[in-house]
Amino acid sequence: MLKRLTWEQVRDVLRNLEGMGYTVLHPAKNEFGDWIPRQGIPERWPEDFPNYLFPFLREIVLPSTEPVFDTADYRPIFHTYGKIAFFGARPCDATALAYTDAFYLERLFRDKHYEKRRKDLFVISVACTRPCENSFCRTMGAGPFAGKGFDIQLYPVEGLWYAEAGSDAARELLRDYPDADAGRLEEWRKKVLERFPLYDRTKLRYPVPSPVRDFLSDRCFSCGGCIWLCPTCTCYNERQPAGLNVVVREQDACLLSGYHRLAKGASLRPTMKEMMGFRYECKLGIGFCTGCGRCSTTCIGYAAMDAYLEKTLGGE
Amino acid sequence: MSMKLHLNFVNVPLPARIVSIVDEAPDIKTFVIRYDRSAQVLPGQFVMLFPGRLWEIPISVAWTGDEEIALTIARVGKVTSALFQMNVGDKIGVRGPYGRPWPMDLLRDGRVLFVIGGLGLAPVLMAFEQLNKATLVYGARSSRFLLYRDRYDRWKREGKEVLLTVDRASEEWDGHVGVVTTLLDEEIVSSHDYAVVAGPPIMMKFASEMLEKLGMESDRIFLTLENHMKCGVGLCGHCRVGDKYVCVDGPVFSLKEIRRLEEWAAGEVI
Numbered sequence: 001m002l003k004r005l006t007w008e009q010v011r012d013v014l015r016n017l018e019g020m021g022y023t024v025l026h027p028a029k030n031e032f033g034d035w036i037p038r039q040g041i042p043e044r045w046p047e048d049f050p051n052y053l054f055p056f057l058r059e060i061v062l063p064s065t066e067p068v069f070d071t072a073d074y075r076p077i078f079h080t081y082g083k084i085a086f087f088g089a090r091p092c093d094a095t096a097l098a099y100t101d102a103f104y105l106e107r108l109f110r111d112k113h114y115e116k117r118r119k120d121l122f123v124i125s126v127a128c129t130r131p132c133e134n135s136f137c138r139t140m141g142a143g144p145f146a147g148k149g150f151d152i153q154l155y156p157v158e159g160l161w162y163a164e165a166g167s168d169a170a171r172e173l174l175r176d177y178p179d180a181d182a183g184r185l186e187e188w189r190k191k192v193l194e195r196f197p198l199y200d201r202t203k204l205r206y207p208v209p210s211p212v213r214d215f216l217s218d219r220c221f222s223c224g225g226c227i228w229l230c231p232t233c234t235c236y237n238e239r240q241p242a243g244l245n246v247v248v249r250e251q252d253a254c255l256l257s258g259y260h261r262l263a264k265g266a267s268l269r270p271t272m273k274e275m276m277g278f279r280y281e282c283k284l285g286i287g288f289c290t291g292c293g294r295c296s297t298t299c300i301g302y303a304a305m306d307a308y309l310e311k312t313l314g315g316e
Numbered sequence: 317m318s319m320k321l322h323l324n325f326v327n328v329p330l331p332a333r334i335v336s337i338v339d340e341a342p343d344i345k346t347f348v349i350r351y352d353r354s355a356q357v358l359p360g361q362f363v364m365l366f367p368g369r370l371w372e373i374p375i376s377v378a379w380t381g382d383e384e385i386a387l388t389i390a391r392v393g394k395v396t397s398a399l400f401q402m403n404v405g406d407k408i409g410v411r412g413p414y415g416r417p418w419p420m421d422l423l424r425d426g427r428v429l430f431v432i433g434g435l436g437l438a439p440v441l442m443a444f445e446q447l448n449k450a451t452l453v454y455g456a457r458s459s460r461f462l463l464y465r466d467r468y469d470r471w472k473r474e475g476k477e478v479l480l481t482v483d484r485a486s487e488e489w490d491g492h493v494g495v496v497t498t499l500l501d502e503e504i505v506s507s508h509d510y511a512v513v514a515g516p517p518i519m520m521k522f523a524s525e526m527l528e529k530l531g532m533e534s535d536r537i538f539l540t541l542e543n544h545m546k547c548g549v550g551l552c553g554h555c556r557v558g559d560k561y562v563c564v565d566g567p568v569f570s571l572k573e574i575r576r577l578e579e580w581a582a583g584e585v586i
Binding site for chain 1: 325326327328329330331366368369370371372373392393394395396409543544546547549550551552553554556558559564580581
């Protein structure tokens, strides 16, 4: 289903979602100039919004830290933000959400903590019109338009908003708006796509060539920043924090040595090279990288995807 | 708190009770726990165990009884040290059983050679006892570390061969001395259809390589991997090897499957 809306009609859709009990979040700049999700219906779409540095969609469905059960009586603890309509998600993050959905909901065991929050999340992604710093989303098939992970995907086409429905709830919300010309959207998409770099995907594969892996692991400070910001990094640890009667699950990072530690201090991957190999095995081998570029933006050591791309692709 | 609610949350343990604790060897004890899902446990599976504090650890089920599971545990790290401070009657958290079990249907069809080191006897005990045509080749550091010694005579009476070895002989030991692979030869391997290998990683590496060299095909050799598991349900990421998660895709793998993981990691299979 493809519909055509004015900006005012987009705001009507958001108002409808508010009426359905959703808290609408939209991108806004705080007083320090950082992009954050702010509650309410936006007056206008912020043209200069690239993406959030922090992967808020991941944080909504899988908080970096959350209590899971009480150690006294093993009572499950469930934490929720309530119903959220996330307006302005970027396609790379919607795609990341589709990856984590598949991982947490469609394998042998479903994670109920994740599932309950995911059911309460309505994602309205807005297609990108220009690449943001360090991104290579087109190469990874996650941008500038998402193929999955959204309820509604909006395209800013010639002063109007083309709306693609990705769920039954969205089809219901958009039902009464006029149909859009799919051919016209296709032309627009082609034009936009040309602005996005496309690298040789066959070279962005596991295994990392050893000289590249060695270069990256020599430069990595093991700060974990790339993992904190990666929209698909969801590995977690569970433990009882000292002095608390709960077990919490908290995000874990495979570039920190503690991730690989076994009983009595032994380690499965004692060297940085092995840890780096493990990370790239996941991101490129299994294919969890969306090409959003956050890891490169935050890396203090030039040891993230930008370095990987430059080292593997050379002059391309 | 309803059981249904618990079932919904795969990462929340169920309260259970310790009913007995058996000394097996120095720093190795078997904890028998009253757990109403014991009938669901298949040979080779594990449970996640929570000693009321710290965090959960995966432990293989050694044997099951009527609403009971037995877990043989060595005191190694923080959580097992906390377990060793617990007493009969204490409440303990249990989740599971989890993991791919030993391929019992396949193993029942043939003669099975168990090549086991140390604590590796715990995850194979149920499988070994359920099979009729099985040989146990079992090694430990010293005779004091040979587990479940009271069962050996029964196994022999049942027609199973039990070959024991120790790395270091004490005065009272008059059996074979040497690592477990010194008991393997072409004759014993060729008289079996399948092999089951469990023990310390280095022992499993050498034992499976030797079995292969002596003529056992890699899809007939089964091992249990003991990777670092935090959740047991394939979600936390820690036990991943290549594109497999040991807790849900394993812990039992054939040597052939493990080779494929090595090839995947080398980029040969995508």
